[in-house]
Amino acid sequence: MSKKIVLFVDDEIEILEIIEDVFKDSPFNVICAESGKTALDYSKKHKINLIVCDLILNDISGLEVLTHFKENHPNTYRILTTGYLDEKQENYCREIGVFQKIIPKPWDIYEIRDQITKAVS
Numbered sequence: 001m002s003k004k005i006v007l008f009v010d011d012e013i014e015i016l017e018i019i020e021d022v023f024k025d026s027p028f029n030v031i032c033a034e035s036g037k038t039a040l041d042y043s044k045k046h047k048i049n050l051i052v053c054d055l056i057l058n059d060i061s062g063l064e065v066l067t068h069f070k071e072n073h074p075n076t077y078r079i080l081t082t083g084y085l086d087e088k089q090e091n092y093c094r095e096i097g098v099f100q101k102i103i104p105k106p107w108d109i110y111e112i113r114d115q116i117t118k119a120v121s
Contacts, residue, residue, distance in 0.1 A: 004028040004049040004120050009039040009065060011058045022113050028120050036060035040068055048076050050120050055082035066098040077119050081105055
C-alpha cells in the first residue's frame, strides 16, 4: 500500500522549508507547492489525501485551490490556514464548505504536526 500524501500550499518558501523539516520522518509523503497553480498541477498527478492551503497566495487564492479540491477531489481533507481571516470571510468559507478545518497563523509547528498526523491517519 502506498503512503498517503499531504500537500502544503504556501507562497512563503521559509514556511515550506520548515514544513519539510518537521515532517521528514512522518509516515506519509509531504509535497510542498509554492503557488496555487502548482497545487492544481499536483492534483492531476497525485492522489492527495490532505491539503493544507494558505488563503493568500501570489497567483490564485487559496479559496480557489480548495474549491477545486472540493469539486474535483471531494475525498481530500481540506485545511485552510491564514493569518488574515475575518469573521465574515470565515463564515462565508464555512457556508460554501471549502474546508473541513481552519488553522490560524501563526501556528505552533508541533501542534500543526499533531493535527495533520491525526487527520491523515
